[in-house]
Amino acid sequence: MNGGDEVVAAPGGPPQPLEWKFSQVFGERTAGEEVQEVDIISAIEFDKTGDHLATGDRGGRVVLFERTDTKDNGGTRRDLERMDYPISRHPEFRYKTEFQSHEPEVFFSHELLIHRHHYYLLLVSVFKLLILTMCIFFCQFDYLKSLEIEEKINKIRWCQTANGALFLLSTNDKTIKFWKVQEKKVKKISEMNVDPSKAVGNGNLASSSNLGSSKMHLANGGCPDRSFSCLSNDISFPPGGIPSLRLPQVTSHETSLVARCRRVYAHAHDYHINSISNNSDGETFISADDLRINLWNLEISNQSFNIVDVKPANMEDLTEVITSAEFHPTHCNTLAYSSSKGSIRLIDLRQSALCDSHAKLFEEQEAPGARSFFTEIIASISDIKFGKDGRYILSRDYMTLKLWDINMDSGPVTTFQVHEYLRPKLCDLYENDSIFDKFECCLSGDGLRVGTGSYSNLFRVFGCGAGSTEATTLEASKNPMRRQVPTPSRPSRSLSSSITRVVRRGAENPGVDANGNCFDFTTKLLHLAWHPTENSIACAAANSLYMYYA
Known part of the structure; x- marks a missing residue:
């Protein structure tokens, strides 16, 4: 340009790393405080607006939180965003x-398969002992089955709201429930029927006990109520009626939240449910266990359709199991599910009723000579999430986060190293059972960042934009930038009975990261969720819910 005008270059390149700040904490524990097993958070989920947050715990409880900072700004948060309100x-x-x-329950499978060397002796009570003794004599349990079903909430998913009520799905290992949470107004009678100071006769005329025996004769001299005698000495109404008699006034002074279970979807899974996901049509959802995926209609609780079945004819030929499943955010006919072999399958419900074949397969080829005893264990995908636009899928295995483009099935577009420093300690992790921990993952609403949890209550945030090198490690505490703190004691965790878990006992040995920091494998951040429209993260550290914003 002429005239000495300066040209200001447009900003380019990857976005700057975010500066995360502590927002608030619910259920914070003091140093040395013992945490009850039932209070440990096992599921977190924002609704689509981000105005509500739900958590589930191992005690079968669901806790709801509501956003308050946007209620007094002159409109809803979406209205303020449209106005570019800061x-x-x-x-x-x-x-x-x-x-x-959910409550604890006992589950007796109707499908008892004969397998050698697979006995379950669960000596809990005399009744269960007798039942199990009979089963041992006559048949042997399928080793995928479990008799005792925990009340622990595995997943929570929000459904579409209607008439100001909130709807959500929650599941434990076997049973899915559909809940409605609504405000109910508490109605009270604010005024009495009769003014006591202006009572007539004996002072009880207006009471309901004496109205039936009052002298109210009909035109023909009959009595209006034949069940009562019309006595001549009854008190008569004065001429002009009773001025002080008036209708009771009912007013609503307060509201209370009532949660009601609308439907129960049960007896459709022989194995542990690991995923539920709502469809974009607002009418259906899926539930996935280790070997099957079922399709449900929200309005029908006694019937489901099996759309994926990977169970072999002979259970000894089983090589992989389903670990997570999720519907596409906008295409109601598309869903994806992951497996213990590290692959992701994209299926189209329009192809056939039973989706035995997949539309696309996403898996990364192993490097030559890289296979070891732990290869298949650490390759197992514990969680998958679709991006908001549905083009990308984020997967989490034990060591890495991987971002997949659904239009490119040759391999992940980006791989984020989360636990690479633990590779030399895989033997110890196997012995102390930590290698089977299932970490969740999440994406930001704009698709520019991803997050997942780690040990010592740490979580990682990575930038996935073009050229981004953002990699931030945060701690679930009031000072998120602090890397390592003394960890309060916690009770030993319970073991899952899912097929994808191998039960081995060993010493809980701490690990050391690349910077020499000690890691405590007994404190882990497994569950977290990203706000759908803002850079805000909610994460669970044992029984505490921490929230951060940037």
Whole structure:
């Protein structure tokens, strides 16, 4: 340009790393405080608006939180965003309500398969002992089955709202429940029927006990109520009626939240449910266990359709299991599921009723000579998530996060190293059972960042934009930038009975990362969720819910 005008270059390149700040914590524990097993958070989920957050715990409870910082800004948060209103305060949530979603139950499978060397002796009570003794004599249990079903909430998924009510799905290992949470107004009578100071006769005329015996004769001299005698000495109404008699006034002074279970979807899974996912049509959802995926209609609880079945004719030929499943965010006919072999299959429900074949297969080829005893264990995918636009799939295995483009099945577009420093200690991790930990993953609403958890209550945030090198390690504490803190004691965790877990006992040995920091494998951040529209993360550290914003 002429005239000495300066040309300001447009900003380019990857976005700058975010500066994360502590927002709030619910259920914070003090140093040395013992945590009850039932209070440990096992599921976290934002709704589509981000105005509500739900958590589930191992005690079968669901706790709801509601956002409060946008309610007094002159409109809803979406209205303010359309007006480009600057939200200067960090997101604030408050406790809304909680309810008991699931209870412990005993499950006796109707499908008892004969297998050698697979006995379950569960000596819990005399009744169970007798039942199991009979089963041992007459048949042997399938080793995928479990008799005792924990109340622990495995997954929570929000459904579409209607008439101001909140709807959500929650599941434990066997049973899915559909909940409605709604505000109910508490109605009270604010005024009495009769003014006591202006009572007539004996002072009880207006009471309901004496109205039936009052002298109210009909035109023909009959009595209006034949069940009562019309006595001549009854008190008569004065001329002009009773001025002080008036209708009771009913007013609503307060509201209370009521959670009601609308439907129960049960007896459809022989193995442990690991995933539920809502369809974009708002009418159906899927539930996945180790070997099958079922399709449900929200309005029908006694019937489901089996759309994926990977169970072999002979269970000894079993080589992989389903670990996670999720619907496409916008295409109601498309869903993806992952396996213990590290692959992701994309299926199209329009192809056939039983989706034995996949539309696309996403898996990474092993490097020559890289296979070891732990290769298949650490390759197992513990969680998958679709991006908001549905083009990308984020997967989490034990060592890495991988971002896949559904239009490119040759390999992941990006791989983020999460636990590479633990590779020399895989033997110790196998012995102390930590190698089977299932970490979740999440994506930001704009698709520019991904996150996942780690040990010592740490979680990692990576930038996935073009040219981004962002890799931030944060701690679930009031000072998220602090890398290592003394960890309070915690009770030993319970073992899952899922097929994807191998039960081995050993010493809980701490690990050391690349910087020489000691890691405690007994404290782990497995569950976290990213706000759908803002850079805000909610994560669970044992029984505490921490929230951060940037």
